[in-house]
Amino acid sequence: MRFSGKVYKDGKFWLAEIPILDVITQGHTEKEVFEMVSDMVESMVNKDDFEVNVYLGEDGNFEIESSEPSHLISLLLQRKRQLNGLSLEQVANRLGLSSCNSYARYERGHTMPTLGKLGELLHAVNPEADFVISESTAPIKRFTDCRG
Secondary structure, rough: OOEEEEEEOOEEEEEEEHHOOOOEEOOOOOHHHHHHHHHHHHHHOOOOOOOEEEEEEOOOOEEEEOHHHHHHHHHHHHHHHHHOOHHHHHHHHOOOOOOHHHHHHHHHHOOOOHHHHHHHHHHHOOOOOOOOOOOOOOOOEEEOOOOO
């Protein structure tokens, strides 16, 4: 599973955004902005075993993925819930659950939802939005960073 993003130059800075997570970062160079993308998402997830891979596409498009997709799903659910000002309890109520612990397992990355369940969870945290699944058809190459 990958999340798509867009990179572009704005004045003297390069900007990269990942719309589904509602995040943006910047760098002085194109290379630096992709390193910042990795650092930003890894910091947001804040798990020792979590590492983000960035794949470069064409026309400023890129995608991120991880060997731990449950952590990306966890981040997505947390971001959408927080951006919509909801508590865990409110989301659990929307899902018809008697306890928020069942939902919280998805946000902690302890449980990986099926595609159908993910749709249900996303609707609970953001009922006004539709989420579109698309196939990546652009030639994508892995960004190799030189951090270490």
